[in-house]
Amino acid sequence: MKTSNSKNISAFEAISKAQYLACAPILFQTVYTLRKHNILSLLDKAKDGLSLEELCSKSDLNCYALEVLLEMAESGEIVKIDSEKRYSLTKIGYFLENDNMTRINFDFTKHVCYRAFDRLDESLTQHKPCGLSEFNKNWETIYPHLSELPDETKKAWFGWDHLYSQTSFIPAIEKIAELFNPKVVYDVGGNTGKFAIECCRHLKDTKVTILDLPSQIKMAQENIDNNGMTDRVDFMAVDMLSKPELRGDADIWWMSQFLDCFAPEHIHNILSSIRKVIKDGAHVCILEPIADRQKFDAAKLSINAGSLYFSAIANGYSRFFTTAMLTELIEDAGFKVDSIEDNLGISNSMFICTKRD
Amino acid sequence: MKTSNSKNISAFEAISKAQYLACAPILFQTVYTLRKHNILSLLDKAKDGLSLEELCSKSDLNCYALEVLLEMAESGEIVKIDSEKRYSLTKIGYFLENDNMTRINFDFTKHVCYRAFDRLDESLTQHKPCGLSEFNKNWETIYPHLSELPDETKKAWFGWDHLYSQTSFIPAIEKIAELFNPKVVYDVGGNTGKFAIECCRHLKDTKVTILDLPSQIKMAQENIDNNGMTDRVDFMAVDMLSKPELRGDADIWWMSQFLDCFAPEHIHNILSSIRKVIKDGAHVCILEPIADRQKFDAAKLSINAGSLYFSAIANGYSRFFTTAMLTELIEDAGFKVDSIEDNLGISNSMFICTKRD
Incomplete structure (x- = not known):
């Protein structure tokens, strides 16, 4: 196409x-x-x-x-x-x-999206993920309920989620090591700890702190313990939307497919909280699939389809970004984009940012 | 494509x-x-x-x-x-x-098929139109419930049904007039009487008899009366599947998108009942969209999609035909195909048949 x-x-x-x-x-x-x-x-x-x-x-x-x-x-x-x-x-x-990627996208469409997308119009008109009611009428967003999804749906959701993120983690970490050799990494929205674990594996002298909601921290802590990395990883239970007071000791503030879960005003709050405390010389590294940075039109199509998944199923208001959109959000919060590393794993780009004066 | x-x-x-x-x-x-x-x-x-x-x-x-x-x-x-x-x-x-045809097909997919097709696999495995339960769990086939469908679904269904049949009726009737100038036409599965009305309009000396289930006859009779054709049209309440005793006075036995609603053994019974009584020199005219007789691949695609609509929604067992399939069914019942008239309206072909000795 x-x-x-x-x-x-x-x-x-x-x-x-x-x-x-x-x-x-x-x-x-x-x-x-x-x-x-x-x-x-x-x-x-x-x-x-x-x-x-x-x-x-x-x-x-x-x-x-x-x-x-x-x-x-x-x-x-x-x-x-x-x-x-x-x-x-x-x-x-x-x-x-x-083709692995085609099958993962196909199964995501079949088991997560198909029925829910019959309510795309309703979702966009009501500014709510109305498609999610195909799974449970009482759910407001998908995130707290991932483990409650039907088995095939859960498998398809995690297959899709992991395809994009996991293939990108190692090349992104290698790039960060080469450029910054960080001692302290803050993994904002660290989720299950997948990135923190890869980070510890590849950066032998680096300490990682996972920042996430209290409900997420428990699962991450188990994963970190099971991987024998308890002494390398700290945890900070925090709601990034509530304008929290943070510490400023990180060399790298890392966010992987995190900002795409929020509306612009949320993103402004998250980045502003970091801007307040970030130390001189530290970097914010934002990993996202960016529609207009894809080599192939088919990759752009599935990223744009992903935006509509946020509309119809995930939360009703977030989306994947274009270069211009993400850059504007970053600049509005008092940062600038120093460089963009493309083609990290499948479809991802890393925006490397520092604070503006 | x-x-x-x-x-x-x-x-x-x-x-x-x-x-x-x-x-x-x-x-x-x-x-x-x-x-x-x-x-x-x-x-x-x-x-x-x-x-x-x-x-x-x-x-x-x-x-x-x-x-x-x-x-x-x-x-x-x-x-x-x-x-x-x-x-x-x-x-x-x-x-x-x-494009009118594209929109009619699109709306048929959206309002009739979309949700039901999430059960295509179930329908084909269980040999039942499981998709129909998206509308009502107790319905066994769609036909008796067309008037009970939700408004948008009903509109889309009839739009699709009429698109193919109505554009074909006049050219088919003109061809029949030119070839046979019939005095008596039997409209088998006459439904709402649409064909009978066109037939009376175009063939001034022809009498039509509508054969259909008792429940259908009432609606057809009203339509015929409302069109002032009461003295031109007779009715025969009959279940064609029950091997009925028919009269043999018709010059033309007409079936438009009728046989595609049945399984091969049903079709054999229907045609055999006609074969028993059909008089010498009379013709059976079967109008159907035939997948392999289409000029355009897109038309073939939507006819093949229509076959799956029968599987998932209509009854679970019928389909549109290929030339070879319909020919075999016709020959097995003791008829032969004398000629096939293609390109009648949108996508339809007329198989003109006489009895074999």
Whole structure:
């Protein structure tokens, strides 16, 4: 979906794409069903393709089901059929079956987003994550309830969350070590302690303090203890939205996919609290997937879809940023962006900031 | 989505398309929301595009909502943004806003299919239209409950149903008049009487008999009376599945999007009942959208999606046909296909059949 090409497509191609989109949720569920019953996997392994009868004999789906699914998948260019009526995967089908990122995004859409997005309009009109009521009518945001989600939904949510953050932690830490060799790192919104653990592994002389809500600290503390890093990691139970009094001893203030959970006024409060105490020469490092810094249009598409996940499901008001938006938020709180490190793991960029005078 | 091109796309294009599909339900709901709040319409009318601020002032959506929606729509090539940050429609956006068939298919997917298709897998595994329980847990098929559907769903269902049938009736009747000039037409599964009314209008000397379930006949009779055609149309309350004894006086036995509501064994019974009584020289005319007789791949895609609507929502077992499938069903019941008239209205073909000896 190269945007740069879109101006040049013919009216015929454009109407075909419009009609494809009108049927796309149906094609999406078709592909999900074929994957779930291992049909894409069977086709991927069959060098000479498989006939409908062969697929029937290897599957728990009956011939009627397989036939309607495969015909739709053929129209959607997921499978192809040769002159002897043998089915095989197209290249698109191959990536749906085998590409890790595509599968993680696909499962996130299926198990976390699909039903909830039928309430996107309601969410944006009421400024509330109305889609979340698909899981529980009483939940106001998703964050305190992650562990209560249905199993498949939980697995898909954490798969998606970890894909972006965990692939970026090590390259980000290596960059921080190279540039700053910090002694004290504050991990703001440290969550389960994943970043703190990687930090301790890679920076042997560094101490980390995890700042998070009291309810989060307990889980993080367990993880840190289980990883034998008790003497390397401190904890500060704090609500960053309440304009807390902080200590200023950190060399690095680290935030990974943290600010994207908040509205602009919240972000202003969080950064301002840090601005008040940050010592000279210290840096704020903000890791985020930034829509306009992606090499590939498909990556930009899934980041923009992620923004709408915040709208419809997570909290109703936050979003992923563009470069200009995040820069403005940083500057408004009394910082400046010294540099931006792109392509850290999957889709992430690190904004390295210092205080403005 | 030309199937013929799919073999030649690069791995990069294929993975982009796979990732696009993984986000497609999110893009679908984005476009729906933009349409519902008239944003696509505003952009369509603005020659020089509109800025975010201008759209905000003209819309009931706030800037946050508009921004996340428009960014997703830009990634999905529905809108584009120029160097002065003014949004306008792409060609794809233009057709989503203005093409009647695309909108009818889109609204059918949104209001009839979207939630129900989250149960496609369940429907195909249990051989029941499990998606229908999104509307009412006690319904076994959709047909007796069309009038009880929520208003938007009902409107979308009838819009979709009528799009295909009504555009085809007049060209089909003209073809029948030219070929056979029939005196007596049997309208099998005559439903609301729409075909019978067109038939009376265009064939001045023809009498029509509507055959349908007793519950349907009443509504059809009212429509016929209201159109002043009481003396031209007869009614026969009959369940075609119960191997009924029929009269054989028809010159034409007409079935429009009727057989696609049944399983193969039902279709065999229906056609066999007709075969028993049909007089020499009479014709069976079967109007159906046939997937492999479409000029355009997008039309084939939406017909294949329609088959899955039968699986997930309508009854759990029927489907639209391919040429080979329908031909085999016709021949198995003791008929032969004399000719096939394609391109009647939107997507429909008429199979003209006579009895085999």
